[in-house]
Structure formats: C-alpha cells, structure tokens
Amino acid sequence: MTQTQTQGSTLFIIGITLVATLGGLLFGYDTAVISGATEALKVFFVTPLESDSALALQVLGEYKIIISICFIVVSSLISSFMFRMYGKQKGIIYSSILILAGIVIWYTQFWVSVNELTENTLNSINGFTISSAIIGCVIGGSICGYVSQRLGRKRGLVLAAVLFTISAVGSAMPEIMNFFGASTISAFIFYRIVGGIGVGIASMLSPMYIAEIAPAKYRGTLVSANQFAIVFGMLVVYFVNYTISLNGDANWLNEIGWRYMFASETIPAFIFLVMLYFVPESPRYLIMKSREEEAESVLNKIVGTIKAPQLMADIKESLKEKNAPWLTFGGLIITIGVLLSVFQQFVGINVVLYYAAEIFRNLGSSTGDALYQTIIVGAINLIFTVLAIFTVDKFGRKPLMIIGGVGMGICMFALGAAFYYNQLGLVALFAMLGYVAFFAMSWGPVTWVLLSEIFPNSIRSAMSLAVAAQWIANMIVSWTFPMMNDNSWLTGMFNHGFSYWIYGAMGILSAIFVWKVVPETKGKTLEEMGRLWKK
Structure with missing residues (x-):
C-alpha cells in the first residue's frame, strides 16, 4: 500500500x-x-x-x-x-x-x-x-x-x-x-x-x-x-x-x-x-444518500485508507443532529446575522463594482480610460482580500471590521466632497481606491467568516436568512444608485456627491454596530458560540 x-x-x-x-x-x-x-x-x-x-x-x-x-x-x-x-x-x-x-x-x-x-x-x-x-x-x-x-x-x-x-x-x-x-x-x-x-x-x-x-x-x-x-x-x-x-x-x-x-x-x-465531469460527488452527500461504497472511495483519496473509516463514522454521527427552531438562541443572533449582511451592502460596495466605469466617467475619464481604471479597482480588491485572509486569524474579526467601517466611511465622505466641490483629481481617485481597499480587508471576506461562525450547528440553516438579506440589500443599493446619481434635482444640489455621503454614513454606522453588538469569534469553537448565545 x-x-x-x-x-x-x-x-x-x-x-x-x-x-x-x-x-x-x-x-x-x-x-x-x-x-x-x-x-x-x-x-x-x-x-x-x-x-x-x-x-x-x-x-x-x-x-x-x-x-x-x-x-x-x-x-x-x-x-x-x-x-x-x-x-x-x-x-x-x-x-x-x-x-x-x-x-x-x-x-x-x-x-x-x-x-x-x-x-x-x-x-x-x-x-x-x-x-x-x-x-x-x-x-x-x-x-x-x-x-x-x-x-x-x-x-x-x-x-x-x-x-x-x-x-x-x-x-x-x-x-x-x-x-x-x-x-x-x-x-x-x-x-x-x-x-x-x-x-x-x-x-x-x-x-x-x-x-x-x-x-x-x-x-x-x-x-x-x-x-x-x-x-x-x-x-x-x-x-x-x-x-x-x-x-x-x-x-x-x-x-x-x-x-x-x-x-x-x-x-x-x-x-x-467540462471540468465538473472529472470531480467526485461530496462524500457527505453520498453517505446521506446511502451510497457508502462511493463515499469510502472518495474519502480514501482525500484522507487515506487509515482515517477514512473514522471520518465516515463521524459524518454519519453528524447527520443525526436535529435542526432546532431558528429562535432557539433568541432573536439577537438572527438580528446580528441579518444586519452584518445588510451593512455589507449598504456601505455601497456593489455601486463601486457595478458602476465603477460610470463613476470614473463622472470623474472626467473617457470610456476607454474608465474601463482601464476598473482594472486598478479589481487589483486593489484582490490584493487586500488576500491581506484579510492572512490577518483575520491573527488580529481577530472585530478589529478588522471596525477599522474597515471607519475607513470606508471616511473615503466615501471624501469622494462625495470631491464631487460636490468639483475637485475630480487624484484625491477622488485615491478616495475610491482607498474605499475598495478598506472593504476588501474587512467587510468583504470577514463578513462571511463571521456568518459561518456565529450560528451554532443546530440553527446553521438560519444563515440562509442572512444570505437572502444580503442579496436583497444588494438589489436595493444597486437599483437606487442611478435614481440618486442621475436625478436632476440631487445633481443640481450635490453634483453627484449625495449618494456617496449616504454610503459614508453607513460605513460609520457599520463600525459602531460591530463595536457595540457583534461578539468576537476568533479562536472560539461552534460549541463555545452556542454556549455564549445561551447566556
């Protein structure tokens, strides 16, 4: 062997x-x-x-x-x-x-x-x-x-x-x-x-x-x-x-x-x-469907023949766990999960991701230059996401989320002010890129980490409510941005700056919310989180 x-x-x-x-x-x-x-x-x-x-x-x-x-x-x-x-x-x-x-x-x-x-x-x-x-x-x-x-x-x-x-x-x-x-x-x-x-x-x-x-x-x-x-x-x-x-x-x-x-x-x-044709089904799903020989074959390739039997036994045992009502641990955990998702979108990130080229055009760039500058947005997003992946277990979830919320708020206020005072130069560009960096190192990936950790095993399916809230909030923000940004009265009053100030306020509120309400999950097992919510 x-x-x-x-x-x-x-x-x-x-x-x-x-x-x-x-x-x-x-x-x-x-x-x-x-x-x-x-x-x-x-x-x-x-x-x-x-x-x-x-x-x-x-x-x-x-x-x-x-x-x-x-x-x-x-x-x-x-x-x-x-x-x-x-x-x-x-x-x-x-x-x-x-x-x-x-x-x-x-x-x-x-x-x-x-x-x-x-x-x-x-x-x-x-x-x-x-x-x-x-x-x-x-x-x-x-x-x-x-x-x-x-x-x-x-x-x-x-x-x-x-x-x-x-x-x-x-x-x-x-x-x-x-x-x-x-x-x-x-x-x-x-x-x-x-x-x-x-x-x-x-x-x-x-x-x-x-x-x-x-x-x-x-x-x-x-x-x-x-x-x-x-x-x-x-x-x-x-x-x-x-x-x-x-x-x-x-x-x-x-x-x-x-x-x-x-x-x-x-x-x-x-x-x-095409590539999906060459990968196996999840061993957990195979065991759930009583296809144990196939599951064992996959587990042998993943963990080896020595550990596979014990892992199969553990999976079978975990499948016996009953789903509890979502309010078993009270309403606070549900509220925190939903608000984490809503704030992640209400800070305006998908306005930047969906409308980046239009924002750059509003800053005075041509269409070609605007699309080139979106590459910079993507690169900043990628670099700081990697930074979050390597620091979230070192510094904890709350510090990153609070720093990110405050940083996004400041950058969005600066971007809105740049539009309002028609100072559409490097300050506006750096404000936008700074906003993307703060989001990518905090509320982008860390929100998902928190959502996966705050829900105890017995109500883990309640995460679907938070995910649905996230998509609905995404829809609201993405839909309403053109209604605010292209409105003649708002443009006349604020010169395209109004919507960015709204997102800036949401960034500050998101930091306060995490500071006051969200528990730190770093180093805690799901069982420890369950005991925390029971208190």
Whole structure:
C-alpha cells in the first residue's frame, strides 16, 4: 500500500478544489461583467424609450409586471423565513401582516404611480436592468438548499454552469434569444435573472462542496480560496471588458461591444461545465444518500485508507443532529446575522463594482480610460482580500471590521466632497481606491467568516436568512444608485456627491454596530458560540 493510499492525495484535493472554485470565479465574473456595459445598456435599451412612445408604453407595462413578479418571489421567501422562525401559527400571522403592508406599499407607491415615463421612472428602469441579476441571486440562494439535497453538490454546480452559459448567450443576443414575444429589454432582464440564479446556487454550493471535500486541517485555507476566486473573477472580467473596448469607439461599444462582454462568460462557464465531469460527488452527500461504497472511495483519496473509516463514522454521527427552531438562541443572533449582511451592502460596495466605469466617467475619464481604471479597482480588491485572509486569524474579526467601517466611511465622505466641490483629481481617485481597499480587508471576506461562525450547528440553516438579506440589500443599493446619481434635482444640489455621503454614513454606522453588538469569534469553537448565545 502506497503512502498516497494511506494518507490521501494532496494533488487530488487541490485539483478538485480548483475546479470547485471556478464556481466562485464565475460568481465574480457574472456580477462584475455589468460594470463595463452600464453606459452601453442605458444608451441601447433606455434612451430610445424617450423618443418611441409605443415602445415606451410596452416596456412600462412589462416593467410593472416584472417588478410585481419579483415582489411575489421576495414575499414568498420572507414568508418561508417567518415559518422557520416562529412556527406555523405565528408564521401565518406575521407573514400575513408583512405581505399586507407590502401590497399596500407596492400598489400605492409603484403600481398606481408608475404610469408615465418620467425621469425617475427612466432611472428606475435603468437601475433595475443593471441590477436585475440580483433577483436571480435571491432565487438561487433560496432554492440552493433544496438543490443541494435533491441533485447533490456536484450536479447542483453543473446546473449553475448551465445557467451561466444560457445567461451569457441570451444577454449577448436578447433579440435572437427572445422566444416569448416581449420587448428586447425584458428579454435581456430575463437572461440576467437566469444568470443570477446560477450565481445564487454557486455562491453557496462552491464553498459547501469545498468544505465537505477538504480535510479539516486544510479546510479554512481551501474555503478561503473560493473568496479569492470570486475577487479574481472580477479582476479577470475587468481585463476582458477593457480589451473588448479597445476594438472600437464609444458608439461601437454602445451598439456591439457590450454584447461581447456578456458573451465572453461562455468560455469560463463551458470550462467549468467540462471540468465538473472529472470531480467526485461530496462524500457527505453520498453517505446521506446511502451510497457508502462511493463515499469510502472518495474519502480514501482525500484522507487515506487509515482515517477514512473514522471520518465516515463521524459524518454519519453528524447527520443525526436535529435542526432546532431558528429562535432557539433568541432573536439577537438572527438580528446580528441579518444586519452584518445588510451593512455589507449598504456601505455601497456593489455601486463601486457595478458602476465603477460610470463613476470614473463622472470623474472626467473617457470610456476607454474608465474601463482601464476598473482594472486598478479589481487589483486593489484582490490584493487586500488576500491581506484579510492572512490577518483575520491573527488580529481577530472585530478589529478588522471596525477599522474597515471607519475607513470606508471616511473615503466615501471624501469622494462625495470631491464631487460636490468639483475637485475630480487624484484625491477622488485615491478616495475610491482607498474605499475598495478598506472593504476588501474587512467587510468583504470577514463578513462571511463571521456568518459561518456565529450560528451554532443546530440553527446553521438560519444563515440562509442572512444570505437572502444580503442579496436583497444588494438589489436595493444597486437599483437606487442611478435614481440618486442621475436625478436632476440631487445633481443640481450635490453634483453627484449625495449618494456617496449616504454610503459614508453607513460605513460609520457599520463600525459602531460591530463595536457595540457583534461578539468576537476568533479562536472560539461552534460549541463555545452556542454556549455564549445561551447566556
């Protein structure tokens, strides 16, 4: 018997981890590809509505229907969480109250009021078109648990790869792929939502698969590789977008170039789909489905023949653990999990990631220069994410989060002031890059570390509520930025600085929240966290 058979194959572990992290890379690629096309999408889809009344009427009707469907999806998601927290009787009461209040707001503030193409409506349509993939992320994240149980981790990732591919093709050619007779912009939104579902599935299944396939002593490092892959995917797509922009002028980019940006995703998606054929299913899932011989074969390759039997016994024992009601440890832990997720988005990071090129154009850069500068944003994001990975266990979670929150707040206030006083030079550039650095070393990766540690084993599924809250907050921020940034009155008053001051205030509030409320989890086991919450 060889040493590899008795101790497991490190090369095998690294290989399957690299394949799984392609899901994270596609997560980053799909969410950041939009950054190079924001102006083009506005020119191609939204601007023509101002001069074509028939098209405007059609798009306005479809827009109201799409938003209404999204409202139903999110309401259903929130209702399911209410049942998990409060049980059947109270769940019905609380979800009914929330849904009723939501219907009143939806009808009075949206359905009745949005009947003509005003400036605010155009900005809203533009913002929703750009951020529509996030609706898919909410859906994908909410069904991911079901997918992982029914299809398994591997086939769930295969489904995500297929959805990425469909989305890439459909988003690049919405006229050709429009099989449902809607307007072109609605077809584009549909395919972006399809890609978002893939992102939502991959965002949970990739780290889940890695965690279940990795030996305990390597698990932290290998799971961190998924976060690195997400940020690396963003950097890759910034390079791709810039390279595509070099092939023509702004008019070409607005008409044709943006299509190549979305179509480029088919390459990593196809590679991911092919490589998944060569990786095994998670041994935990195999044991769950009573496929023990297959599980043992995989574990022999991972930890070796000596440790495999004991590990199989441990997995079987862990599967006996019962899920407890989400409020077993009180409401504070749920509140902390949700607010960590909400603050991570309300500080405005996805405004920078999605609208980076537009922000640079507002700073006075040409389209080509703006796309080049987004590469710098991606590089800063990558470098400081690596810094967080290597320091989070040394300095602790709270210090990094507090420093990051204050730093982001200061940088956003500075960026807003630069716009307000029209000082759009190096100060504004460094404020934006400083903001990205502070986020990448703190609230970007460390939020996920905290979320994975604060929930005890028996209510670990409650993390799905925090993840859903994160995507919903992402949607709100990404949707509302054009409504604030392009509003004539706000622009006249604050010269594009208003929204950045809002995000700056959120950065300071996030630091205060962590300082006052969030416990330090460094060095604590999940069992110790459970005892802490019981107190």
